[in-house]
Amino acid sequence: MKKIFKPILLGFLFLPSLVYTQSIETKFQAIIDSVYASNQTSIGIMVSVESPERNISWSGAIGYSNLTPKTKLEPDQPALIASNTKTYVSATILKLVENGKLSINQPIKDLLTARTSHLFIQGGYNVDAIQVKHLLSHTSGIVDYANQAYMDFINANKTYRWTRDEQLEWAINIGPPLGKPETVFSYSDTNYLLLTEIIENITKQSFYTAMRALLQYESLGFNNTWFPTLEDQPEGTKPLAHQYWQEYNWNSTKLDNSVDLFGGGGIACTTHDLASFAYKLFNNSIIKDTSVLNLIYTKIPIKNSEPSHYYFGLSAYTYNGLHAYGHGGFWGTRVLYFPKLKTSIAVYVLERDKRGLINEIIEDMIGLLNN
Structure with a gap:
């Protein structure tokens, strides 16, 4: 009888966890269904929650992936994550630090190509004073x-194919430096274009190839993550969801993605891959050395402006009294990791002008998880 009783007892012990998971996942879907019902101009909403200690790995969606024709949005469709890419670039830089290839305190002069170094010197920048950490934290003055x-040019030339060098030249042509390093915080995609050039110069590979290897896409299961037009779409990955900005009448699939491709943005992935990346990054699956991983929380003191809430490729957030770290993206994407809950949440809203709904969704989901 003991041999019969033990499996039955174990089954009953496991049942509450199973019921909890099923119940909370149903509630997650109800949250996005409710938000969408009141905001159907958001076009589509996708969410993933990764919380392994709660036995939760959930993705849900509501709405459409395309306005014409209206195609039902699926939870495992990828989309462009725009500036969420910066966290991937930051993690790659820190992986190079862990591997002994780089220091965050290194001046960028000898880490850039001679062409780029000369360009920035001619633009008035002291590339001996600007260090890697200044690029990561947007405190370089660039x-x-x-x-x-730039936005107006894109609007008039939607299919123009940019290069990284052209975008760097555009930055130089705008005007002089905003200030010396550590005197001003100013969010600038230019910083991250320089970081991908540094990745290439150190690894002797294209930055996207180096990122794929250093961030361990294959072994960690980031199977639906890639840089469109620079890499082939992974086999079995569903078509990209269309993302919109009605104010400009933009459809992400009608713009050449080179407008935001070279490190400031560029990655496309599913919400599951993005949430999984965040969870694994902050739990030492990518960067094993905790002292190196903790560099991502570095806050550079600013002399001439208010302190920023930006670290190395991520920002600080608070929801329902809980601290979180993550990033948002131009098209209406965000991923957050909540250390206390050991949980990551990724949200995509397919209409940029409705990206404010992200806060409502995350607050409601964190309320459930924190009960």
């Missing part, structure tokens, strides 16, 4: 190429 004139 001008952002993605200004209003």
